[in-house]
Amino acid sequence: MTIERIKNLLDADVLFGEDHLDKEVNYAFSSDLMSDVLAYADDHPALITGLCNPQVVRTAEMLDIICIIFVRNKVPDQKILDLAADKNIVILRTAHGMFTSCGILYSNGLPGGI
Known part of the structure; x- marks a missing residue:
C-alpha cells in the first residue's frame, strides 16, 4: 500500500515527506515500545x-521503516521532524487512536505485523 493511500485512509496530515508519498509499505506495525519494534518489525512496515x-x-532508521504515523494528534517537535527529514522518513499525524488506525488500514488490505 502506498503512503499516500495510508494518508487518505487515516485522514492524516503530512508533517514531513510530501514528496515520498508514492513509496510502498508492506505492512503496519503498531507499538509504543521501541524494544518491541526492534525485536519484531522488518520488511518495510509503516x-x-x-x-x-x-x-x-x-528506531525507524535502524529498521528501514519509511513511514511513521503518530496517532491521537500527537505533534512531534522540530527536533523529531528534522531528524526524520535527515533520514527521509515520512511523518504522518492522524486524529485516530492506535486501535482505530490499525483497524482502518487492516480492513483496507494492509496486513499487520506480529
Whole structure:
C-alpha cells in the first residue's frame, strides 16, 4: 500500500515527506515500545505509534521503516521532524487512536505485523 493511500485512509496530515508519498509499505506495525519494534518489525512496515520522541525516528532508521504515523494528534517537535527529514522518513499525524488506525488500514488490505 502506498503512503499516500495510508494518508487518505487515516485522514492524516503530512508533517514531513510530501514528496515520498508514492513509496510502498508492506505492512503496519503498531507499538509504543521501541524494544518491541526492534525485536519484531522488518520488511518495510509503516510504524504506528503514540510515542512522540526522537527515539522513534532512530528506531525507524535502524529498521528501514519509511513511514511513521503518530496517532491521537500527537505533534512531534522540530527536533523529531528534522531528524526524520535527515533520514527521509515520512511523518504522518492522524486524529485516530492506535486501535482505530490499525483497524482502518487492516480492513483496507494492509496486513499487520506480529
